[in-house]
Amino acid sequence: MQLKANFDHWEEVMKPAGFNNLMDSNALEAANSAGTLTLxxxxxxxxxxxxxxxxxxxxxxQATVKSLFNYGQKFIPDKEIVADLIQDLFVELWNQRERLSNTTSIKYFLLKSLRYKIFRYLKRNKDVFIKNGISDDYNFELVFSHEHKLIEDGFAEEQKKKLALALTKLSKRQKEAIYLRYxxxxxxPEIASLMLLSEQSSYNLISKALKVLHKHLLHYAYLFFLIYCFC
Known part of the structure; x- marks a missing residue:
């Protein structure tokens, strides 16, 4: 998608944040550490x-791009597509900024907006994704990074296998809810709104997911490791 023409001086605004190098891990890390959104x-x-x-x-x-990119890749493995969708999102938000509602959580607002764009994109291109083994309506893959420093520090191979196995026991919606929460x-309430659930359903979804993880990981120490490896 060629979208930069929709926003004057796009490179000027986004270059300091590394937008043109969105798929570069170092650029993502630098952008992500450049700002912190807090109340x-x-x-x-x-x-x-x-x-x-x-x-x-x-x-x-700068403060949200890494989270958006990581989240998008859970639905669509193709980095270029995710990068284009994020770029498209920022262009649309800028063009419609005066009509946007107020929010107390920018990250939540952007994650929800990106999720909506991803689902629309999957629907429009369902034939291509189905051909490549990706569901056109709901696909959320959660894996841990073997490059994570905790693994580099010598996390036991048997524990890695248990972690990978535990993840396969979760439904796609459970994976997404756990990812968003932890x-x-x-x-x-934000998870419920983002995933189009009732608030009670979001509690139940995460509670059941934690029970599954606890059963297969034996104790919650593994869960904390799981959380840190979702990047």
Whole structure:
């Protein structure tokens, strides 16, 4: 997708944040560490963004791009497609900024918006994805990174196998709920809204997932490792 033409001076705004190197892991890490969205400052940042402040746009991108990219890849393995969808999302938000509602959680707002775009993209391109073994309506793959420093520090091979096996016991919706709760720190109401569930259903989904993990991982020490390896 060629989308940069929709936003004047796109490179000027996003280059400091590494947007043109979205698929480069070092650029992602640098962008992700460049800003932290916390209350109350993110409320003001969002107001500034809605008022047309390009610095606020760049800051929001820097503070959220890694989370968005990682989340998107859980649905679509193709890095270029995910990068294009994220770029498209920021273009659309900028063009529609004056009509956006207020939010107390920019990260939640962006994750929800990206999820919607991903599902629309999968629907429009379902033949291609089905051909490649990817569901066109709901696909969420959760794996741990073998490059994570905890594994490099000597996590036992048997424990790695148990972790991988435990993940296969979760449904795709359970994987997503766990990921949103423990890697992205979303609240239960936010998870419910994002996944189109009732709040009670989001509690139940995560509770059942934790029981499955506990059963197969023996104790919650493994779960903490699981959480840190979702990147």
């Amino acid at each position: 109350p400052n993110q409320i003001q940042i969002w107001v500034d963004f809605k008022n047309g402040d390009k610095k606020a746009l760049s800051f929001i991108y 890697y992205n720190n979303l609240s239960y």
